[in-house]
Amino acid sequence: MAATQGQPTVAGAVDRHTPLGLTPDDLKRMYYLMVLARSLDERMWILNRQGKVAFVISGQGQEGAQVGSAYALEPGKDFFVPYYRDLTVALTAGMTARDLMLALFARAEDPASGGRQMPGHYGHRAHNVVSGSSPIATQIPHAVGIAMASKIKGEDVVAAAWFGEAASSKGDFHEALNFAGLLKAPVVFVCENNRYAISVPETKQMPVPNVADKACAYGFPGVITDGNDVLDVYGAMKEAVERARRGDGPTLIECKTYRIVPHSSDDDESRYRSKVEVEEWKRKGPIERLRAYMESQGIWDEGYEREVRERALSEVNDATEYAERAVSPDAVTILDNLFGRV
Amino acid sequence: MATKTYREALNEALREEMHRDPDVFIIGEEVGKFEGSYRVTQGLLKEFGPMRVKDAPISETAIIGSGVGAAMLGLRPVVEIMTINFILVGIDQVVSNAAKISYMFGGRAKVPLVIRTPGGGGHQLGAQHSQSLEHWFAHIPGMKVVAPTTPMEAKGMLKASIRDDNPVLFLENLALYNLRGDVPDGEYEVPLGRADIKREGEDISIIAHSRSVQLALQAAEKLEQDGVSAEVVDVRSLRPLDRETIVGSVRKTNRAVTVEEGWMSYGIGAEIAATLVDEAFDYLDAPIKRVAGREVPMPYSKVLERAAIPSADDVVAAAREALA
Ligand SMILES: Cc1ncc(C[n+]2csc(CCOP(=O)(O)OP(=O)(O)O)c2C)c(N)n1
Ligand SMILES: [Mg+2]
Numbered sequence: 001m002a003a004t005q006g007q008p009t010v011a012g013a014v015d016r017h018t019p020l021g022l023t024p025d026d027l028k029r030m031y032y033l034m035v036l037a038r039s040l041d042e043r044m045w046i047l048n049r050q051g052k053v054a055f056v057i058s059g060q061g062q063e064g065a066q067v068g069s070a071y072a073l074e075p076g077k078d079f080f081v082p083y084y085r086d087l088t089v090a091l092t093a094g095m096t097a098r099d100l101m102l103a104l105f106a107r108a109e110d111p112a113s114g115g116r117q118m119p120g121h122y123g124h125r126a127h128n129v130v131s132g133s134s135p136i137a138t139q140i141p142h143a144v145g146i147a148m149a150s151k152i153k154g155e156d157v158v159a160a161a162w163f164g165e166a167a168s169s170k171g172d173f174h175e176a177l178n179f180a181g182l183l184k185a186p187v188v189f190v191c192e193n194n195r196y197a198i199s200v201p202e203t204k205q206m207p208v209p210n211v212a213d214k215a216c217a218y219g220f221p222g223v224i225t226d227g228n229d230v231l232d233v234y235g236a237m238k239e240a241v242e243r244a245r246r247g248d249g250p251t252l253i254e255c256k257t258y259r260i261v262p263h264s265s266d267d268d269e270s271r272y273r274s275k276v277e278v279e280e281w282k283r284k285g286p287i288e289r290l291r292a293y294m295e296s297q298g299i300w301d302e303g304y305e306r307e308v309r310e311r312a313l314s315e316v317n318d319a320t321e322y323a324e325r326a327v328s329p330d331a332v333t334i335l336d337n338l339f340g341r342v
Numbered sequence: 343m344a345t346k347t348y349r350e351a352l353n354e355a356l357r358e359e360m361h362r363d364p365d366v367f368i369i370g371e372e373v374g375k376f377e378g379s380y381r382v383t384q385g386l387l388k389e390f391g392p393m394r395v396k397d398a399p400i401s402e403t404a405i406i407g408s409g410v411g412a413a414m415l416g417l418r419p420v421v422e423i424m425t426i427n428f429i430l431v432g433i434d435q436v437v438s439n440a441a442k443i444s445y446m447f448g449g450r451a452k453v454p455l456v457i458r459t460p461g462g463g464g465h466q467l468g469a470q471h472s473q474s475l476e477h478w479f480a481h482i483p484g485m486k487v488v489a490p491t492t493p494m495e496a497k498g499m500l501k502a503s504i505r506d507d508n509p510v511l512f513l514e515n516l517a518l519y520n521l522r523g524d525v526p527d528g529e530y531e532v533p534l535g536r537a538d539i540k541r542e543g544e545d546i547s548i549i550a551h552s553r554s555v556q557l558a559l560q561a562a563e564k565l566e567q568d569g570v571s572a573e574v575v576d577v578r579s580l581r582p583l584d585r586e587t588i589v590g591s592v593r594k595t596n597r598a599v600t601v602e603e604g605w606m607s608y609g610i611g612a613e614i615a616a617t618l619v620d621e622a623f624d625y626l627d628a629p630i631k632r633v634a635g636r637e638v639p640m641p642y643s644k645v646l647e648r649a650a651i652p653s654a655d656d657v658v659a660a661a662r663e664a665l666a
Contacts, residue, residue: 134469166400329646335636
């Protein structure tokens with residue numbers, strides 16, 4: 001685990017990215033993906049409160065765990081099996097702001113499903129982003145199957161599955177990880193431990209302190225990372241992906257993080273946690289942390305920040321306007337895609 | 343008699359049963375501190391404490407399965423599953439365990455387990471949150487499946503379900519929780535296994551359950567404007583099915599329409615139609631019409647969702663065909 005956990009990186013800190021094979025441009029790309037995800041996410045909540053979209057489920061606060069893990073995979077080759085908070089995973093895999101807004105507005109042109117799938121259930125065939133089901137943890141076995149297929153076909157494709165800490169209470173989690181361990185499948189399991197499952201804190205979810213501890217039952221490593229430190233997550237993920245590609249089997253990576261918004265647009269978080277707690281975590285957020293690190297390395301300044309914010313805002317505006325204008329699916333198409341037509 | 347919501351009526355039934363019988367307890371996700379995803383367990387953790395109102399991890403198999411175990415030991419667990427869709431990940435514990443243990447154990451164990459869960463769609467919650475699967479459970483010997491539609495029934499049938507010695511799937515619905523209605527003041531039960539005539543009529547019987555009963559009632563009003571007198575039969579209990587009341591209604595009206603939100607194939611309308619053909623064939627003046635959901639996973643898009651779920655107009659149209 002990085003020495004910086006819980007603390008903004010101070011100026012003058014050592015160069016941690018070069019040893020990981022990351023260039024300043026990589027850091028800028030990761031930073032941009034997080035800012036874009038955050039801006040999109042904030043816009044989605046506004047659209048929900050305006051009554052324009054029915055449902056929002058959000059990844060705010062977890063962008064660091066998401067970009068840090070997804071960035072270590074090869075877009076267009078590896079498989080991304082995300083869960084409903086993984087807006088930044090979807091963007092890192094190659095989905096665009098327009099793709100995501102089209103899904104949110106359930107438009108005919110939505111590349112995930114033509115308006116059939118719920119928002120937050122990211123999917124995009126061309127980018128190997130695999131659409132999942134609402135019952136939690138059910139996507140984890142899919143990642144194992146994709147990894148198994150890669151092995152059978154003799155490819156060096158890696159699959160990664162993302163999920164929350166409560167998903168590790170499910171049988172699907174246990175069965176999938178056990179099977180992956182037996183198969184030595186090229187898969188990485190990324191747990192975004194955001195401390196809550198709706199209202200239930202992690203201490204009421206499991207009798208062990210870390211999800212990563214559970215890996216010992218499956219015969220592969222469980223790694224704990226500071227999920228709000230992009231570089232810490234990236235380092236662990238890079239190693240796990242290399243391990244998987246080498247044929248040495250799965251890794252479970254736990255990213256300790258925090259969701260800074262309610263569970264979904266239907267939640268009332270005042271019933272289970274304080275504003276003070278949320279504010280405290282906002283200060284330790286992944287965007288703030290990477291920004292401080294980049295500044296310490298001379299990669300970030302106010303001018304760059306303005307440019308990033310403007311670029312993200314214009315992408316979000318464009319996506320919103322585009323999706324708002326786009327048409328809904330025609331009711332006569334309701335039966336389309338009941339069976340696949342790849 | 344006081345006016346209460348369906349949600350309040352359920353809450354009262356739970357509270358009263360927990361006071362009456364120390365063996366009654368609640369397990370589920372978000373039932374304690376959060377007071378229920380739909381606020382049905384409001385105030386109960388405070389009143390009865392964490393031994394009797396148990397917040398569970400996200401582990402449906404363990405929730406239902408431990409309910410089965412506790413029930414075998416004589417307790418009366420009331421399990422809340424967030425939606426009927428999430429029973430699927432623990433369904434073996436219902437179908438192959440709760441419903442079969444008495445029989446396989448030589449009758450030496452009872453399973454007085456209640457599983458409360460809302461079903462149905464219409465809230466833009468997508469394919470895996472909007473299903474109507476109650477007939478899956480109604481197919482299973484050893485199960486009881488009930489679906490109250492008024493606050494009075496919600497309270498009386500939940501009490502009867504908790505007191506019943508067998509596993510009961512107790513179906514609720516998001517669209518019903520805020521429904522208001524008269525609830526009697528004193529102690530009462532509404533017996534399981536009885537259908538209810540929600541509206542009397544002469545010309546046609548509209549037979550429905552759960553939220554579809556509201557569609558049936560709306561359709562009956564529209565039909566009345568055309569001078570058609572429709573009877574609305576609320577099935578209320580899918581297993582055991584009150585065939586007598588349903589058959590009695592159709593013997594009187596000579597025409598029948600069934601309504602369900604779930605898919606038509608192998609559905610509740612199919613079971614009712616087969617019953618009518620068996621027991622009221624000579625009384626039927628027209629083919630039985632079935633109204634059901636489109637056979638497609640529930641789409642998220644509002645436009646598509648509307649096209650997937652039956653409406654009161656669909657019921658009216660089916661009734662007109664049966665009356666033509
Ligand atoms: C099988 C199943 N049970 C219950 C739910 C309802 N539900 C949706 S999200 C959620 C909490 C999941 O928590 P966690 O896995 O920690 O992910 P987080 O939402 O915190 O990111 C629950 C209980 C569900 N979707 N699936
Ligand atoms: Mg969580």
